[in-house]
Amino acid sequence: MNVPSEHLLFLAAGLFAIGVLGFLIRRNVIIVLMCIELMLNAANLTFLAASRQHSTAQVANLDGAVFSIFVILVAACEAAVGLALIIALFRLKQTVEADSLSEMKG
Template sequence: MNVPTEHLLILAGILFSLGALGFLLRSNLIVILASVELMLNAANLTFLAGARSHSSVGPLNLDGPIFALFVILVAACEAALGLALVIAFYRQKQSVDIEAAAELKG
């Protein structure tokens, strides 16, 4: 694949901004979590783009893929915990809308 690294980074940037947009604009907790996953995925893409460009000259660089692996692991933990929180929240409020969580607003 002879695609310049910049294009990979642009793709990662677009995916990250879409995730950030969803995180900020939507009020459904599940969609918010999905947006976080989208952002983590974009971060992974950035790591791999970096590894790819750094390995093109010089010795093999595996730090990027390893970091991406750890990011995938943390994303799995985050999704499991977040969805457990969503379930606990739904049990209390019968809703997954963040507008329902307004007790601390004062």
């Protein structure tokens, strides 16, 4: 694929912006978590674009790929804990709307 790495970064920026948009305007906590996953994917794409940019035809740079593996791992952990929290909250409050979860407002 002869696409310049900038275009990978354009795609990553677009995906990240969509993730931020959803994170800020949606109230359903599950969809907020999904938007975080979208942003993590955009970060992955940025790592891979940088890795690709710093590779030569002879020597491949794999730092971005290794970082992406760790990002995927952290995303899996975050989804597991986040969804467990959502289930606990749902049992407590019978809702997943962020606006109705305001016990910690102080």
